[in-house]
Amino acid sequence: MRRTRADERGGGSAGALAVLLLLGGVAVVGVLGNRDHVEEVDLSTLASSSTHTTITTAPLDPQPYAGTDGLVVHPRAETALYSAPDGEPFAKIGPAQFGPTWLPVVEKTDGWLRVLLPSKPNRSTGWVRDDDLERASSSYLIRVHTGSRTIELFQQGKSLGRWKAGVGAKKTPTPSGRTFLLGSIIDTKRSASPVVLPLGAHSPTLDTFGGGPGTVAIHGWPRPDVFGAAVSAGCVRVPKTALNRLQQVPLGTLVLIDSK
Amino acid sequence: MRRQLVPTITTVAAVSGVVAFTLVASAPVGNAAARASSAYAVSAEGQFPIAKTPYAESLDGKRRSTSALELPKNPLLSVRAGTATAGNDSAAVELIDVVVGPDILSQVKLPPELKKSCDSLPAQGADNLPIPNLPLPELGVPLPELSTVDLPVKNLPDLCKLLLTPPSSLLAIEAVNVWCAGDEGGVDIGALTLLGQRIAVPPTKQGATIPAAPLATIAINQQTKHSDGSFTITGLTINLGGTQTIRLASTTCAKPATKKPTPKPTQPTQPVIPEDQAPAAPVPTPVKTHHPVTG
Numbered sequence: 001m002r003r004t005r006a007d008e009r010g011g012g013s014a015g016a017l018a019v020l021l022l023l024g025g026v027a028v029v030g031v032l033g034n035r036d037h038v039e040e041v042d043l044s045t046l047a048s049s050s051t052h053t054t055i056t057t058a059p060l061d062p063q064p065y066a067g068t069d070g071l072v073v074h075p076r077a078e079t080a081l082y083s084a085p086d087g088e089p090f091a092k093i094g095p096a097q098f099g100p101t102w103l104p105v106v107e108k109t110d111g112w113l114r115v116l117l118p119s120k121p122n123r124s125t126g127w128v129r130d131d132d133l134e135r136a137s138s139s140y141l142i143r144v145h146t147g148s149r150t151i152e153l154f155q156q157g158k159s160l161g162r163w164k165a166g167v168g169a170k171k172t173p174t175p176s177g178r179t180f181l182l183g184s185i186i187d188t189k190r191s192a193s194p195v196v197l198p199l200g201a202h203s204p205t206l207d208t209f210g211g212g213p214g215t216v217a218i219h220g221w222p223r224p225d226v227f228g229a230a231v232s233a234g235c236v237r238v239p240k241t242a243l244n245r246l247q248q249v250p251l252g253t254l255v256l257i258d259s260k
Numbered sequence: 261m262r263r264q265l266v267p268t269i270t271t272v273a274a275v276s277g278v279v280a281f282t283l284v285a286s287a288p289v290g291n292a293a294a295r296a297s298s299a300y301a302v303s304a305e306g307q308f309p310i311a312k313t314p315y316a317e318s319l320d321g322k323r324r325s326t327s328a329l330e331l332p333k334n335p336l337l338s339v340r341a342g343t344a345t346a347g348n349d350s351a352a353v354e355l356i357d358v359v360v361g362p363d364i365l366s367q368v369k370l371p372p373e374l375k376k377s378c379d380s381l382p383a384q385g386a387d388n389l390p391i392p393n394l395p396l397p398e399l400g401v402p403l404p405e406l407s408t409v410d411l412p413v414k415n416l417p418d419l420c421k422l423l424l425t426p427p428s429s430l431l432a433i434e435a436v437n438v439w440c441a442g443d444e445g446g447v448d449i450g451a452l453t454l455l456g457q458r459i460a461v462p463p464t465k466q467g468a469t470i471p472a473a474p475l476a477t478i479a480i481n482q483q484t485k486h487s488d489g490s491f492t493i494t495g496l497t498i499n500l501g502g503t504q505t506i507r508l509a510s511t512t513c514a515k516p517a518t519k520k521p522t523p524k525p526t527q528p529t530q531p532v533i534p535e536d537q538a539p540a541a542p543v544p545t546p547v548k549t550h551h552p553v554t555g
Contacts, residue, residue: 051551060323060347062441065448072541083322084348099547121325123345123352135538147434147450170340172554173356176437176448184544185551195546196553203554204354205341212552219553234554250541259435259450 041080046092049081049119049126051182051198051215057090058117058124059083061106064177065258067141071105072252073113074134081126085112091126093117098183098198102136102252106178118182118200120213122175138253142181142218142246144236145260146174149228151218151238153245161245166226166237168203174216174234174257175204181253182215193220195243199255203234218246218255295490295514297321299351299438301328301342302358306504307402308336314344321348336401337506338362351511352439353495358508360476360498361401361430365455368397370423374408378420389416401430402504403475410475412457427456431476431498438495438509445493445511447481476500490514 047055058081080089095101097118106125107114113133117124141154144165151165168174179201187196196219203214214234221227221237231237238246296319300312314328325345331337340357370378371394381389391413396406413419434450449461454475461480462468470478479497486492495509 056325057323060345060350060352062350062439063444064352064437064439065446071538098549098551099544102541121345136541137538138541168554170357173435176354176435181544183551184546186546186548187550188548189550196551198551198553204343204356206554209554210552215551215553217553232555247546248543251544252541258448259437260448 041089043078043080043092046080046089048078049091049093049117049124050097051118051200051202052213054120055091055117055124056121057083058119058121058126061116061123061125061178063106064123065256066106066178067256068104068106068254070137070139070141070254071108071113072102072136072138072250073105073115073128074100074102074136074252075128076132076134079128079132081117081128082112083127085109085127087127091117091119093126093128098185099251102181102250104138104180104252104254116178116180116200120202122179122201122204123177136250136252138250140249140253142249142253142255144174144255144257146176146230146257147259149230151236151242153242153249161242163239163242164228165242166221166228166232166235167230168232168234169230172203172205172233174232174236175201176257176259177201179216179255179257181218181249181251181255183251184247190219192222195220195247197243197246201255201257206233209233219243295488297346297349297351297490297512297514299344299346299353299511300507301344301353301355301509302331302337302339302507303510304334304337304504304506306500308334308504310334310337310506314342316344316346316351318346318348318351323347335362336360336504342509346511349513349515350439350441351513353437353509353511355436355495355509356434358431358433358436359429360432360500360506361399363426363428364399364401364430365423365426368399368423368426374420374423377416378424381417381420386417387415391416391419399430402501406475412455412475422455427453429453430455431478433496433508436495436509438493438511440491440493440511440513442513443485443489443491445483445491445513447493447495447509449480449495488515 078092078094081091083090103115105113111130112127113130114127139156143152146167149167152162153160179199182200183198185196186194196217198215198217201216206214216234218236220243226237296317298317300315303312304310314326316324316326318324327343338359342355345352394408432453437448452459466481466483468480477499482494484492492512498506
């Protein structure tokens with residue numbers, strides 16, 4: 001009798017142990033499954049954010065007219081872009097655009113940075129993991145005012161200059177909001193004003209322009225009559241003195257465009 | 261009996277504990293929002309109602325954007341383009357070239373005595389001539405009965421010029437941009453003209469008004485926090501004659517759609533580099549290439 005009870009007790013404990021082990025295994029698989037889901041992203045399945053691509057699932061810039069502390073980051077390799085910290089990957093960003101990719105950081109949280117993206121639509125952002133990124137600081141800020149048709153350059157909050165600029169015409173406006181210096185190029189096919197500084201923004205009204213994706217840029221112009229006028233197809237045309245200064249500004253630097 | 265209970269309780273505890281743990285571990289990170297973030301470029305109530313156009317909303321926090329190049333047919337209002345975007349506790353509207361009351365003064369016939377005064381204006385020295393108080397005919401939009409003294413002019417030559425070469429609209433606004441994120445937001449308004457005259461837009465602080473009475477009352481940057489925690493910000497609210505209301509660029513941000521809220525960042529408006537910050541970003545080396553930009 002006693003033995004039987006002992007057997008029963010032993011058998012019961014063994015059952016409980018088995019259930020614990022089994023369900024513990026399930027829990028471990030559950031946890032690891034979730035971890036795998038976040039940490040091992042198949043980059044080959046993700047679209048790459050660039051001035052040529054459109055990624056409609058990118059989260060919207062929450063503060064499209066705000067400044068930043070100047071932090072810019074360079075992904076050393078292809079890096080996944082997430083919809084939120086610990087959220088879903090929706091795209092990736094490569095290490096090079098025209099030159100090296102430098103993106104402005106507009107928001108930070110533990111282990112994550114939110115960056116502006118070069119892809120359409122305008123004001124796209126993505127979250128990147130704060131590891132394997134090269135960090136740098138840009139002390140510059142570029143402001144474009146489409147109402148007064150001016151461009152201003154600041155360093156550490158101090159004005160380095162304010163110039164008249166040609167901005168988008170009524171039908172092809174320069175898009176307002178927060179974007180950034182995406183590249184610095186010498187365009188071999190633009191003999192009159194070869195220095196072009198493409199931005200992370202695109203024309204809101206032209207899907208394509210001249211065979212390109214409608215990238216908005218800062219560049220020079222051979223005639224001074226355009227400066228201070230709303231004449232362009234979206235680009236910001238600036239005098240040579242302004243362009244010389246702007247060429248020294250690091251990639252990733254914030255460009256704030258408003259209607260003032 | 262008591263001894264038999266021990267393994268049973270252990271088993272039940274193990275099952276419920278581990279199942280609960282497994283459920284928590286496997287729970288999706290996202291969580292649908294109770295109320296949608298939303299945005300619209302234009303709406304109107306009154307004699308000429310216009311439904312919210314274009315209108316975007318996001319219940320699940322995913323970014324949705326919609327654009328419109330024209331409004332439902334109406335005699336009150338036109339726009340060149342409007343884009344409304346709604347996402348995860350964020351929303352934005354970009355609106356370009358708004359015209360209220362197109363060609364409003366072009367059909368006004370000058371009262372005969374005013375025409376006579378205008379025709380006989382001397383080329384110089386007429387700046388001090390007062391504005392005669394004459395009623396204006398019905399303008400086709402819901403405005404109170406107006407007279408010539410209600411128009412935004414200083415003297416008789418200005419009045420003659422306004423009525424003989426009428427502006428193309430009652431009110432024109434180059435651009436209105438509105439955005440919200442969580443319980444914050446802002447407004448950016450481009451050039452604003454009332455009957456062809458540029459009006460200074462006051463600093464777009466919350467609840468400011470643009471003096472345009474009695475033609476219109478214009479409130480800018482109206483912000484409302486709702487009892488459910490959502491937040492609405494409307495760029496411009498134009499009231500014509502007390503009966504017709506036009507709302508331009510309105511965004512509503514609703515509670516975060518994700519379970520884990522994103523901490524608020526610190527966002528100084530100018531770069532100020534702390535000492536422990538990253539090294540200075542390099543001066544870019546220009547790359548020789550060809551990329552067509554918007555010119």
